[in-house]
Amino acid sequence: DTEVTQTPKHLVMGMTNKKSLKCEQHMGHRAMYWYKQKAKKPPELMFVYSYEKLSINESVPSRFSPECPNSSLLNLHLHALQPEDSALYLCASSQVRKNTEAFFGQGTRLTVV
């Protein structure tokens, strides 16, 4: 099983809403990632969790709040987003070792209105 599952697949939210994106994997991977991707652009790293601890925050605004409740789950809590935050949000996971391969979920298409 090399599957990373993201829910929901699509999300429309207002600028005053609070919502959460969810990601789950059962490959035993102890590194999990959030990426943001705009149309026809490469993914941009937002956060990295290693052994359930936040190891990288790429200067992401505080309106994005990640959470890793256990080794299989990764959440991204959203609050007071702006229209320019509309994008495809991708979750990925990998083993914590050199030259490991990252496996991506299908993404959540987020639209902020």
Place this chain on the structure above:
Amino acid sequence: TQLLEQSPQFLSIQEGENLTVYCNSSSVFSSLQWYRQEPGEGPVLLVTVVTGGEVKKLKRLTFQFGDARKDSSLHITAAQPGDTGLYLCAGAKGGATNKLIFGTGTLLAVQP
């Protein structure tokens, strides 16, 4: 900033043609991965290359890692419409954080 530049940025070809996509950097990477992404989907891993000079083949796709581990290429033989997508290279610096640096992307369209 460590950049991975891909070329060409866009490529539209006819079915049956051959093509090469390049991924170049001034930085050394411990490994390099190639992904293909279709619209609205997540990137799907195609291959990982680790050793300088390494060549890997996946059916009609041939991947090469440069001797100095700063660049890579993807060659597709006899392209098919199913090869259409965004091709992304991603370099890894190694270490516990496993941070991937993505290339600028190559959008390939194969016309039937």
